[in-house]
Amino acid sequence: MPASTSLDYNPAVDDPADTKPLPDVPEKPADYGQWWNTNEHGADWYRTIYGYRRKAHEYFLRWFWRANELGPAFRSVLEVGCGRGDPYAALLENYQYTGIDISQKEIEWCRQHYRTPRHRFWCGDFLTEEFRERSDLVFSHAVIDHVYDINRFLARMVSVSNRCIFLTAYRGWFDGLAWLPMDASGHLLP
Numbered sequence: 001m002p003a004s005t006s007l008d009y010n011p012a013v014d015d016p017a018d019t020k021p022l023p024d025v026p027e028k029p030a031d032y033g034q035w036w037n038t039n040e041h042g043a044d045w046y047r048t049i050y051g052y053r054r055k056a057h058e059y060f061l062r063w064f065w066r067a068n069e070l071g072p073a074f075r076s077v078l079e080v081g082c083g084r085g086d087p088y089a090a091l092l093e094n095y096q097y098t099g100i101d102i103s104q105k106e107i108e109w110c111r112q113h114y115r116t117p118r119h120r121f122w123c124g125d126f127l128t129e130e131f132r133e134r135s136d137l138v139f140s141h142a143v144i145d146h147v148y149d150i151n152r153f154l155a156r157m158v159s160v161s162n163r164c165i166f167l168t169a170y171r172g173w174f175d176g177l178a179w180l181p182m183d184a185s186g187h188l189l190p
């Protein structure tokens with residue numbers, strides 16, 4: 001059989017190792033998310049994470065303004081794993097912006113510091129919360145690497161979006177990320 005082109009990549013032909021059966025969907029660890037709620041980190045830490053990934057954020061922002069310009073403009077945006085909402089809550093102050101994060105401490109901080117009536121901050125696990133409405137754009141930075149079920153994360157991003165999703169990962173994609181051993185906060189174990 002001829003090798004397929006990269007446009008119709010078929011793991012069975014191109015990479016037979018990928019055909020191994022996938023493990024069951026991972027269970028939610030009992031203490032998932034606790035670390036984000038109890039750590040001592042604050043604004044500086046979130047800014048450091050942002051700094052590591054500055055290019056990805058710059059790329060996203062260029063895409064955002066361009067997509068908005070080409071229209072139709074986004075009206076509602078949902079940021080998944082917003083942390084301190086920095087910088088998007090401020091940059092998107094004229095949009096109907098919702099930030100969801102599993103950390104009560106960060107969501108409280110956001111509620112106290114961003115007082116725009118168009119903004120909402122919601123504490124919950126994105127994988128299990130019920131959404132009553134969709135947003136034009138659903139975006140997420142540096143969260144998918146932490147979650148205990150990547151497929152569900154992606155499917156939920158699509159299901160709560162009206163139009164677009166945009167996500168970036170810390171480490172980039174690699175095979176089996178969902179099944180690598182992680183601690184309860186979603187950090188990879190050595």
Ligand SMILES: C[S@@+](CC[C@H](N)C(=O)[O-])C[C@H]1O[C@@H](n2cnc3c(N)ncnc32)[C@H](O)[C@@H]1O
Nearest residue numbers: 036049081082083101102103125126141142143
């Ligand atoms: C590495 S930080 C990234 C924060 C921010 N998005 C950024 O790019 O700087 C990961 C964030 O995702 C949140 N988080 C992790 N799992 C989550 C989940 N299942 N649902 C909602 N938020 C989650 C954490 O509380 C934390 O604030």
